[in-house]
Amino acid sequence: MAYVLRKKPPGRLLSRAVHQIEREYQVLSALQNTDVPVPKTYCLCEDDDILGTPFYVMQFLDGRIFTDSTMPGVSPAERTALWRDAVHVLGKIHTIQAQSVGLQKFGKQGGYYDRQLATFTTLSRVQAKVEDPLTRAPVGELPHLPEMVEFFSRQDLRPRDRHAIVHGDYKIDNLIFHPTEPRVIGVLDWEMATIGHPLSYICNLTHPYFWSGLDQDVAGFRSGKIMGLLSRAQCVQWYAEAAGWDPEPDLWWGDAFFAFRTTVILQSVAARHVQRQTSSPDSAKFASKVKPSAEDAWELVRKAKARTKRGRLSVRL
Known part of the structure; x- marks a missing residue:
């Protein structure tokens, strides 16, 4: 039998919200x-x-990962069946009562x-001040950050x-x-799991349909040229069937918040990159995407503003 060891990275972390290995172990268990x-x-x-930072050991799953x-x-x-099961598993997660497990x-x-906005706003401002130890050049503030924060603050x-158990990056x-079968056998990377709003994670999963901030090939999602997508x-309909509620009326707001949150996460990659704290060969590429991603996020916020003015978002009860 094969095993996987997951551990926190070395060095000082900019935020306690990332690399929460202990929390990941708790929710997986x-x-x-x-x-x-x-x-x-x-x-x-x-x-x-023992190894310099906390770690845990889990089962190795032999299967397919689609990057x-x-x-x-x-x-x-x-392709249709794989996506359907991915969506259904997300819905299953959101139906589990936290107290029951x-x-x-x-x-x-x-x-x-409220908590997400406070966390990611503070994190972004801290990350903006991180400097390259050689050039002293800072990461820099995200474009349109004050305007985006103002919009998301509107109760x-x-x-x-x-509220539901949420994965953090589904x-x-x-x-x-x-x-060989079109079904999920393992959900990984629960380090940011918490009790949260399930809207965020149907937006997270379906983001290729509306956002290209990660430099993905999203044309197939938007044009229908890839058979089976x-x-x-x-x-969203598959999700509603599995989760028991329909997120469709709130997608515009959720999409905008997804883009804002993900841009701050990209900024954290940039901050770790300039501090030489990441080993990923893609870190420089992701760091270069921060400002374009912020512009994309701002465009989604502008669209969400227009929708709210026309009364298209659901009314809070």
């Missing part, structure tokens, strides 16, 4: 006996003297977007508050699919 497919967990070590959300190399029918203290009930424009490349509306 809690979901072991549910309908959500996750790898088996074995042990958690919080003693820094390209268009899933090249599969038939149209299988021992996660009643995993996060606050409600107020998710009267927000979607109705909801997307196709964080899923392991069965080697159905419309976003179909994905």
